[in-house]
Amino acid sequence: MESSSGPAKKPAARSGGKPADKAPARAQVNNIKAEELLGRIIEIVRSQGLAGFSLDNLAPQLGTSSRMLVYYFGSKDELLGRIVYTLRNDIVTQLENEPVGTITDAVDRWWSHYQANPADMQFFFHLTSRSFEEPDKFQEFSSTAVGQWSAYFVRSLEGHVRSEQEAEAIARLVLATVRGLMADLLITADRQQAERSLAVFKELLEARLAASAKSL
Amino acid sequence: MESSSGPAKKPAARSGGKPADKAPARAQVNNIKAEELLGRIIEIVRSQGLAGFSLDNLAPQLGTSSRMLVYYFGSKDELLGRIVYTLRNDIVTQLENEPVGTITDAVDRWWSHYQANPADMQFFFHLTSRSFEEPDKFQEFSSTAVGQWSAYFVRSLEGHVRSEQEAEAIARLVLATVRGLMADLLITADRQQAERSLAVFKELLEARLAASAKSL
Structure with a gap:
């Protein structure tokens, strides 16, 4: 179809x-x-x-x-693409209009949003998988799937790390981790365990930024 | 199994x-x-x-x-399930037979394996997405997708963290992060950027374990 x-x-x-x-x-x-x-x-x-x-x-x-x-x-996949782009634009725009907080604030906002809207994340993983099957059809997805969110996380890191390159590396790490943990949560339905791991991750980030702050 | x-x-x-x-x-x-x-x-x-x-x-x-x-x-999906379980068993068994290293060694082994076999990871994300569409058909997938790898990572953490609960939380964090970064790599094909983020993650882990070592 x-x-x-x-x-x-x-x-x-x-x-x-x-x-x-x-x-x-x-x-x-x-x-x-x-x-x-x-x-x-x-x-x-x-x-x-x-x-x-x-x-x-x-x-x-x-x-x-x-x-x-x-x-x-x-097609169904094109409709899902529209849905994913629309939902992502909406939430990124909304969050960008809030005051910039710390990177762990940004992580919490991301997590709360997808925790409350797990379907959004299911659609994301569906498009991810479909983009592997038919890369040509999903170029728009592939070209925006990482950059839009990582730009949002970068904002929270400005002034807290030593270089743009470090900010970008941490931002993409953050995005990969929260998405990976959301996949874990959607697969296992074990929210407590997923949130324990998320808490550890935020501790790791905070320790890193505290160390960076000293050297800035 | x-x-x-x-x-x-x-x-x-x-x-x-x-x-x-x-x-x-x-x-x-x-x-x-x-x-x-x-x-x-x-x-x-x-x-x-x-x-x-x-x-x-x-x-x-x-x-x-x-x-x-x-x-x-x-069906195609049942065959993909067989493929994913077989490949995962093979690699987990192989890695379990190697000497236990540090958690960053374990991360490197995981990454090298999937880096060399990106199709394995594509199949994983396909099943993830399919399990959201038809949960009943993919119970075996859902029940093993996290536990088998996290048990492997836990092994590398024994004696390095304060409790089993902490080991489990870090292990699942590690799994979520490497899978998330592999998804980023498969979507963007930007290996340099994905590996920069991976390097940051290993630094974060090492800093955490060094801090834990002091309190053990």
Whole structure:
């Protein structure tokens, strides 16, 4: 079902090569309609998670058909991509508007958010896995999956470490670790154990920054 | 161990609940044949990775049909499960037979192994994602995905930390971090950056163990 359509015939042809064949006004209406649908889709999938996720399951809950969902969003994976980008942009933007705290504050904010929205993380791992299967289809995912969050963590490190390179290395370490622990939590459902490991990680980070502070 | 409930015995009763209708001798021949096929499959998929992985692609390379692969292994996901359990058992067993080193030695061994065999990690993330979609089908995966490796890391921590609970928390942190960094590497292909973050993580661990050593 994924390959059936490809993005090309959609109004907002993202990566397809075909020229848009709709009038601009029509495309705009389609975009508005798609945005509105996307908001409702996100509410539904966040409450239901990845289990049983399919256009066929989704369509009746939206009072539409899976054919219309393909028209607006392309394949299931393209829709999941839209969902992941939208959710990530929303939360990164929201957090960027909060006062910059320490790196452990940033870790806590990240963790609380995904702890409260585990489906967001399931979608992330789904796209990760799909990007290994069909790299060409998931270039947008691959090119943004790390950079957006690591830039957020870097902000909390500025002035606390010796170089930009060190900030980047720590930021990506933080992102990898919280994602890895969230994967552990989603797989094992052992929240206590995952949060013990998270607490150790924050201690390690704090010790590092305390040591760096002395040498700054 | 893990394969005991796997599809090995299978033609008969995988998920359908059908009673086994083959004589034991026949089942044994099937097991031997399946094991032999599995070895060849692992060689192929390790060199090709998850991209394009399907029973239809695999079968001709083995001189068999996808129908026969289903007969021996069940679905694509069941086969991937077999592959992941087999590969993980192999490497954990191999590493357990080496002298216990420090936790950073253990991290290096883990990293070198998956660095050299990125397909193994792709399969892991595929099963992770599939287990979110169909939890009931992937209980074996979920129940072993964390414990086997964390037990390996715990070994390197014995005598270096204050309690078993601390060892377990650090072990699971280590596993989450190396898996998260391997995901970063597979997604971004930025090995230098991933290894910088890994180096920082090893420094953090060493600092922690040095501090623990003083209080032991």
